[in-house]
Amino acid sequence: MESDELLLVLLQRATHVTLQVLATELADLRLSASELNVLANLADGQPRTVSEIGVAAGVRPTTLTGVLDRLLDKGLLARAARAGDRRAVEISLTADGAKAAERVVKAFKAVEARALGPVPVSQVKQARRVLSALAEA
Template sequence: MLADGHGRTVSQLGAAVGTRPTTLTSVLDRLERRGHITRGTRAGDRRSVLVELTDSGRAAAAVITQTLTDLENRALEGLPAEAVAGFHAVLDALVKQGS
């Protein structure tokens, strides 16, 4: 979610992953301890916490993205192009429905 380079508030991250912001606290704590994220205040709203990736967080996100891409490619390997297109259409519909 943060790999696009845009910081998000804890509320935005919670909504994106379908959980309450309070549930994310321990995950964010671990990511921060490992140096993958920073938490700061949002310009114009000191009550909101803005979460951003660090350089090591961006590197980890790139590895995760590539791993998922490789996994998807292996899973879909050998399938007809129409089946792969249908699979992507279903995924796109699920993403839009969740937004």
């Protein structure tokens, strides 16, 4: 049965529930949802500029500054001048940050697998397209 509930209301509810589950599973890391998001976006090990992280994580610059500062203070991130352009600053994971990011990604994948396991792959792909379109709005 199709629901007439607004997609964005469902998305907000799903986000809230997902963040609660992740907060429980990763409680020992003592990281906020925004901090988890940044670590997940850096988990591939590639350094990024602050603006690149902001776009990837969907975080406002004013919020991102505080998030990055907290992760730097916790020793999970390092800041350095970008090779070839000393004016640009790159953010990368430290060894501890890489370990934390690996745990975050594993937790994200586990939550996604539990929640979406019964959903046909074609519908999951379609949902990814919808969410990508909303992220671009």
